[in-house]
Amino acid sequence: MQLLRVENLSVTYHSSSGPLSIVERLSLKMDEGEILGVIGESGSGKSVFALSIMGLLSTKMVMRADYLNLDGEDLMKMSAMDRAVYVASKAAIIFQEPQASLNPCFTVSSQLDETLSIHQGGTRKNRRVRALELLDSVGITKPEILLKLYPHQLSGGMNQRVAIAMALACKPRLLIADEPTTALDVTIQAQILELLVNLSQSEKAGLMLITHDFALLSENTDRIGVIYSGQLMEHAATENILNSPRHPYTRALLDSVPQLGDRHVKGSRLFALQGQIPAMDQLPVGCRLGPRCPKAEKQCVNKPELLSVENHGKVRCHLAKPSPTVKKPLEQEEQ
Ligand SMILES: Nc1ncnc2c1ncn2[C@@H]1O[C@H](COP(=O)(O)OP(=O)(O)OP(=O)(O)O)[C@@H](O)[C@H]1O
Ligand code: SF4
Ligand SMILES: [Mg+2]
Known part of the structure; x- marks a missing residue:
């Protein structure tokens, strides 16, 4: 059963110099119990996308979407208040720094108790x-x-476990x-990841795993969405992404991971995409990857x-061969 359906979700940041498009017409789907990996370089819009689903964007950001369905209800049809209550009962987010979810002034006991009193009562x-x-x-x-301890008395790994429990x-x-x-330390990283995967399987909850590390996603996810400069570049089953990536950006990310890239010969330098992700107020004409893309052609100015x-x-690439049945871009059609 479908758990999440996002269609044409865009986020605009109203900066002092004018509106900037941070996420552009992003569409994704997740099924119940699915583990979806979301990957992209720093600044590609992964966190803004996640925060927009949770309704946690800063006041200077405005989100629009044709459709944002979570567990059977379209959030776009709800009032802000109803939406906040509904999302809080259906979804939760864990951040890189567990401190973002924990209050240093209160014990684990009082923080967990407060969360439980909101969601469970009793x-x-x-x-x-x-x-x-x-x-x-x-x-x-x-x-x-x-339960009696404060966050500062715990290690990073323990704090992250508490944040997950909350x-x-x-x-x-x-x-x-x-x-x-x-x-977190490398050894703790593996434990936390295993914990998240096991919990999502036992609870049949969907897990959206956001990272810039392909190695983390290769073994744990069902599907992967690749984001660059606020746009979805590729979205496919994990085995398709790993074995036959169709987007040059996905290929570049894979080739920069020693265990995964087929270009990497032991002892040689790892592949790295030239240049940097463009600033949101200096987007290139045509394909956003264009200036960095090793496969760029004339047509990529469109x-x-x-x-x-x-x-x-x-x-999303001019070089990818679309299905013969596709008549119009996915962003304009019912998916
Ligand atoms: N609160 C904010 N105010 C203004 N711009 C922001 C804010 N948060 C993010 N941005 C901008 O939005 C873009 C996307 O940022 P985002 O944090 O979503 O990237 P990311 O893919 O999560 O990167 P990272 O891997 O570093 O976490 C960036 O250009 C960033 O500068
Ligand atoms: S459209 Fe062109 S520039 Fe963009 S990813 Fe494809 S080949 Fe590269
Ligand atoms: Mg982020």
Whole structure:
């Protein structure tokens, strides 16, 4: 069953020098229990996209979408208040820095209790039992002791486990993890990732795993969306992305990972895309990857549309061969 359907979601940032398009007509779908990887370089718009689903954008950003369906309800048809209440009951987000979700002034116990009193209610005693269960489910071995501690008394990995426990308190149907392991030691990274994957499978919740590290996504995801400069460049099953990427940007990201790129010969330098992601007020004409793209051609001065590619997925590149049945860009049609 479908859990999330986003159609033509755009985010505009109203800067002092005028409006800037941060995310442009992004469309994605997720099924129940699916693990979707979202990847792209720093500044590509991954976090803004996630925050727009959660309704947590800064006041200077405005989100529009043709359709934003979460667990059967179109958020675009709700009032701001109804939407906030609905999203809080259906989705949760974990950030790179667990401190973003935790208050340094309160113990783990009081923070978990507050979250549980909002989502679950019941007596303080029942909430304590549930808090202990949640901490146990995220692999904390002595939850009674941990409840009494403040975030600054915990390691980064422990804080992230507490943040995940708090996110799980609302029994989310959709869990968004925005670079959940980037700030952690390598050994802890693997544990947290395994925890998130196991939790999403046991709870049948969708997991959106946002990262700039392809190695993290290769084994854990069902599908991958590749974002560059606020646009979806490719969206396909993980095996299609890994085995036959159709977009030069996806190919470049893969080739920059030692274990995954087929260009990499042991002892040689890793491939790196030249240049940098463009500033949002200095976007190139035509394809946004154009100035950096190793495959760029004359026609790339025209904007490529996102098209369906047979037996693959969606690709935004003039070189990708669209399915013969596709008559118009996906962004204008019912998906
Ligand atoms: N609060 C904000 N105010 C103004 N611009 C912002 C704000 N947040 C993000 N941006 C801009 O929006 C664009 C996308 O940023 P975003 O944080 O979504 O990127 P990202 O893909 O998550 O990058 P990273 O991998 O570094 O987390 C960037 O150009 C960034 O400068
Ligand atoms: S449209 Fe052109 S510039 Fe853009 S990714 Fe494809 S080949 Fe490269
Ligand atoms: Mg980010």
